[in-house]
Amino acid sequence: MDETATAATHTERTTCCVVGGGPAGVMLGFLLARAGVPVMVLEKHKDFFRDFRGDTIHPSTMELLDELGLLEDFLRQPHQELRQITAHFAGQTIHIGDFSRLPVKCKFIAFMPQWNFLNFLCRHAKKYPQFKLCMETEVTDLLVENGRVTGVKAVTPAGNLEVRADLVVGADGRSSTVRARAGLEVIDSGAPIDVLWFRLPKKPDDPAQAFGFVGIRQFMVLIDRGDYWQCAFVIRKGSFDERKAGGLEKFRGEIGRCAAFLSGRVDEIKTWDEVKLLSVKVDHLRRWHRDGLLCIGDSAHAMSPVGGVGINLAIQDAVATANFLAQKLSGGQIREADLRAVQSRREKPARLTQKVQVFMHKHLLERIFNSEEMIPPPLPMLLLEKFPRLRSLPARMVGIGF
Secondary structure, eight states: OOHHHHSOEEEEEEEEEEEOOSHHHHHHHHHHHHTTOOEEEEOSSSSSOOSSOOOEEOHHHHHHHHHTTOHHHHHHSSOEEEOEEEEEETTEEEEEEEGGGSSSSOOSEEEOOHHHHHHHHHHHHTTSTTEEEESSOEEEEEEEETTEEEEEEEEETTEEEEEEEEEEEEOOOTTOHHHHHHTOOEEEOOOOEEEEEEEEEOOTTSOTTOOEEEETTEEEEEEEOSSEEEEEEEEETTOHHHHHHHOHHHHHHHHHHHSGGGGGGGGGOOSGGGSEEEEOOOEEESOOEETTEEEOGGGTEEOOSGGGOHHHHHHHHHHHHHHHHHHHHHHSOOOHHHHHHHHHHHHHHHHHHHHHHHHHIIIIIHHHHHOSSOOOOOHHHHHHHHOGGGGHHHHHHHHTOO
16 A cells, blocks of 8 residues: 555645745745745755756856845855856867956856755745745645646655645756646757766866867866866767767777866776766746746756756746746735746747757757867857957856846
8 A cells, every 4th residue: 555645644835835946946935035925945855965967157146146145155155266168179279258348246157066056045045934945845746726726745754745825836947747747838949969977086287267178079068166077078869878888998088088188087987877867958838837837947948058057047037036926926816927927038038048059059069979070160169269359248148148
């Protein structure tokens, strides 16, 4: 007999129930609680520690933290700073983006492990009594009455839980349970790539602010985490099993050929268990909402890791949601027209960003994968190298967004 089916169900009531304790969910919880709105954030894991998640906090997000009075404390947390975006083509370094000209306070991307960033936000959110974070609480279904979503069903270590709320927000990522249970239509834009995540030691004489590396049929991004590199090795979608069949030694060789300075330390990857597969999706919901429910972040528009902008778009969704809905949540029932207004505000930036990502997949990554020799830097990159002032344009798109 299924014990969870017979266990007593505990019921709680809140104004807004946010499903998912990622950047979008925690930021929305913080902003609503700050505005005096009771909010519960439900996170299925027992902590935020999941390796190989996005670490990039962009200038737009730090502008928000500054407006909230959190920037000074944020910058005290351990982090690394990327002030230029570079790509390396067989030893030739191309400068793609320069954040120094952006009209922002922090003219850099901050690299901070996502678990540290989420713990930072939660620490500040818990200062407000309206904020409640429930860990190890996995949402399994929606509560629906007369066609309106009125809450969620969840399982916890203590048993079954029902949370009734005026609004449910799905912020539970690209494999969202909320959007699946809500029956919202997902439109797949296609992503021809997957990413293999692993870490390698960092040495004092390594290149400063290393970022993108191009090899023959290879592309890899390195993220500085202080004493090690978080490595993202891009592969054709569905080709991981083929690489595993070729053997770990062959894969280590690929890494060394792509970024030569790493060749002496690739043996640090002892087993395939140390290489994690991220199956890349680029998709979006036709409609982000139904009566009583709204999806934001990757639940509404799953982003490619290209540009590392997913976290920042998700946080911008949270800001727009709080700005549009906080007062209405305090005053009574949310109408579906209010949820439509959030989508109207945020859909265009998300879709434009996805279009750029899909363009990069097709016109850069596919070109790399299809070539039997080292490709030269594309003409737009050569123009950026020749005319430094132009580098503020890609920096603005990555750092601030549309």
